[in-house]
Amino acid sequence: MSDSINLDDLGRNDSWEGVRAVVAGFGVSGFAAADNLTHLGASVIALDESPGDEERQEKAKLLGILGADVRLGEGATHVLPDGVDVLVTSPGWRPTAPLLAQARERGIPIWGEVELAWRLRDPDNAAPWLAVTGTNGKTTTVQMLDNILRTAGLRSVAVGNVGLPIVEAVMDPDAYDVLAVELSSFQLHYTSSMSAEAAVVLNIAEDHLDWYPSMDDYAADKGRVYEGVQRACVYNVADEATMHLVEEADVVEGARAIGFTLGTPAVGQVGVVEDILVDRAFIEERQTSAAELCQIADLPSSAPHYVQNALAAAALARAHGVSQAAVRDGLKTFRPDGHRIEVVAEAEGITWVDDSKATNPHAAQASLQAYDPVVWIAGGLAKGARFDDLVATIDDRLRAVVLIGQDRDVIASALAAHAPQVDVVQIDIADGPAAIAAAVETAAELARVADTVLLAPGCASQDQFRDYKARGDAFAEAVRRRL
Known part of the structure; x- marks a missing residue:
């Protein structure tokens, strides 16, 4: 890169010629970053350890034709090339990964796709970002938000950790009115200049402790979503950690803290009164009244x-x-994706519910608190999480527990310590679909009339399945097969 080029001065309307960029990872966001940087004139090298499937290889060929250097396969990410000006990393890459460690040693800027997208917004017509993060509920909340915005007649799209890569959205020649942005802690870790119009941290609970040194580090990355917020920092009144993150944030002067609560809202909050969602934050009469939302x-x-x-x-x-x-019409017409507290079947007085998306203890707890009594199907990859607090909170709701997966012993230990009265059956089958089928049969034997059999694993799925969707599909198929 020429000494006269400053990365901070470059945007979508500038030539990136002379900039040598490495893109770490060639998944959805990595391809979007590499494609658009190539389009802007940068010299791009995209690296990934996995050769990928046929679709990924076709994308690699396409970018090669356009001028990018795509290197896929074992050993591709061991050494950072010379002369690199910026490293754009895909989410989830640990700071200790060789490419990132070498970049830090050389003083090379490290951006995530989110940071790149923020820098590539149209300066003359930049869509505001409404950003959502938290341990659980991000995707549902972003999709709800997108539906509300579309209902209001706005050109909106759900982007980020769900839906369209953010880089693709901001580079779309047909500008959006607003973006509903889902951000994981991994994405936020490599984000520094974003200034959302409004942002929320839905909750903070143990997750990804196999990636983060501590809960404080994890929470700090979540809190980065509030930095530079222009209008509203939305937080969970029931989760003090989210409020503390707002208090510590450096926001644009005039930005407000807005709480949400399942109780009666105070002034400056949204909440619930007699089964009605109400607003005491965004109406002029908020000191004396509340407005019904739905x-x-x-x-x-x-x-x-x-x-x-x-x-x-x-x-x-x-x-x-x-x-x-x-807001009312958007919430009324919204329908969540599958595998999120989805009723699969009701038969013989038993309700079968698929919440395979509950991939950590906090999500499983939220799901379990919606049903009583429950035959709970759980297990998978615990990612360093503990289940003691979860079991101690919901032990009185449990009829029985059926455990599957690699880390089922972690949950079994918590149950033995905090709910010894609950029957626990461990399914020692490595094959995912077979394990789920056996769990369903066992749960059917343990359940009684008026019980709910709930798949809320509290764990990731990759020990036995491609993803949580495949796990949920296997559960639904096993349930329907036996009915």
Whole structure:
């Protein structure tokens, strides 16, 4: 790169000729970053240890034709090339990864795709970002928010950790009015200059402790979403950690702290009054009254964590200026993706529920608190998480527990310590679909009339399945097969 080129001066309308960029990872976000940097004129080298499937290899060939250097396969990410000006990393790459460690040693800037996307916004028509993070509920909240925004007549799209890569959205020649942005802690770790219009941390609970040195480090990355917020920092009244993150954030002067609660809201909050979601934050009469947003009965689920997600989405939409009517209609017409507290079947007095998306203890706890009594199917990859607090909180709801997966002993130990009265059956089958099928049969034997059999694993799925969706599909298939 020429000494006269400053990366901080470069945007979508500038030539990136002379900039040598390495993109670490060639998944969805990595391809988007490499493709757009190549389009802008940068010299791009994309690296990934995995050769990938046929689709990935076709994308590699396409970028090669356009001028990028794509290197896929074992050993590709061991050594950072010489003369690199910036490293763009895909989410989830640990700071200790060789490429990133070498970049830090050389003083090379490390950006995530989110940071790159922020820098590539159209300076003349930049869509505001409404950002969502938290341990659980991010995808549902972002999709709710997107539906509300579209209902309001805005050109919106769900981007980031769900849906479209953010780089693709900001580079779209047909500009969006607003972006609903889901951000993981991994994405936020490599983000420094983002300034969202409004942002929320839904909750903070143990997760990814196989990646982070401590909970404080994990929470700190979540809190980065509040940095530079322009209008509203939305937080969870029931989770003090989220409020503390707001208090520590450096925001634009005039930005407000807006709480959401399942109780009666104070001034400056959104909450619930007699099964009605209400707003005491964005109305002029908030000192003396509240405005109705919608009724809990209007939502697809009345589970407490689902109502919290709806309140958070409503607060972000209201911060953007969306009307109460659009919030109401957007929430009423929203339908969540599969594998999120999804009723698979009701037969012989037993309800079968798929919440395979509950991939950590906090998510499993939220799901378990929506049902009583429960035959709980759990297990998988615990990612360093503990289950003692979860079991101690919901032990009185458990009829029985069926455990699968690599780290089932972690959950079994917590159950033995805090719920010794509960029957626990461990399924010692390595094959995922076979393990789920056996778990379903066992759960059917343990369940009684009026019980719920709930798949809320509290763990990741990759020990036995491609992803949580494949795990949920296997559960639903096994349930339907036996009915």
